[in-house]
Amino acid sequence: MSAQRDDKDVDKSANERADESADEGIVLTDAQKRARRSRSIALALALAALVVLFYVVTLVKGPAMLVRPL
């Protein structure tokens, strides 16, 4: 009986540790945060450039935007 209770205690404490880990989530290191920020900035710049490009090309081509002869 005593041994079974000990096992339950061990299991319980393992689950508690997992729950605590879940509460904390993933903690990024400074290097990982810097890398994520770098990726985010690159993605934002690329998307902004695409928006500007499509806008300017549409202005330049006007109605001819839909004319694409081979």
Add this chain to the structure above:
Amino acid sequence: MALINGGADLRGPLTADRALASGAQSALIQPSLASGGDYLALLKPRVMSLVIFTALVGMAVAPGHVHPVIGFTAILCIAVGAGAAGALNMWYEADIDAKMIRTMKRPIPSGRVPRDEALAFGLTLAVGSVVTLGLMVNLLSAALLAFTIFFYAVVYTIWLKRFTPQNIVIGGAAGAFPPMIGWAAVTGDLSLEPLILFLIIFFWTPPHFWALALYRADDYARAGVPMLPVVAGEREARRQILLYTLVLVPLGLAPWALGYAGVVYGAVAAITGAAMLLIAWQIYRERSPADAACRKMFAFSILYLFLLFAVLLVERGWGGLLPWAAT
């Protein structure tokens, strides 16, 4: 992105049990360290710069006029398409890159970018660049760009590179297409002149890369890549370099001989072509290890191609500004 691993979506409350059950422990311990620069490196910026340059020359020598914004869009799409092909190449060749000194620090073998992300990145850019070129410039240039990406990523990278010593001969076509795409972006069709530009790059590729392969033969052998010097021996590779250079030099003179370029181009092509022949002869005559002459050929061949296309650009593209360069 780093939380999705092996098809297991780990978003939401995270427990140790879920993490272990998904087999994604390593992804949890090591979130991505890839920076924006690593994704830029996947695009092979140095190769991309050559593609941009040759495509620009193709556009500049083409008859007719293109709006600067449309011209910029075409060059941008060609550059991104070339980068996409480079990313797909690195995705497939990660195992080879890890074995070669020259490439082992690339983003995938160094562990900074996962292979799956490189594949998704390459495919996204490939589709995006082709569709944008088709929508904003014309369909012929978009079709040529799509074929170029397919040729480099599938025909060269997946099929030829690991199976035949003629890999860079046939695969070299992929690097030769950009001037044709640039020409097609302006004119909407093709003719003999862009074909000559294509042939110059096509026949330039074997001497350039076999010279590199000669002094990096051990590297290629270790990686199991059947480059000509590894498979057929150094002697045969040196002979082939000379033969391809003998074809390349007249082709370099062809734009002048056919009246597409002026006397300045003709003089530059003749002088640099003679230097190419001299170096190719030195490689042919040099006994193993053919190191010094090969390094010279690798470096000078880049200068040779750059000079030919730069003079064409000045003469045909900007010739009106330079009276002495008028054709």
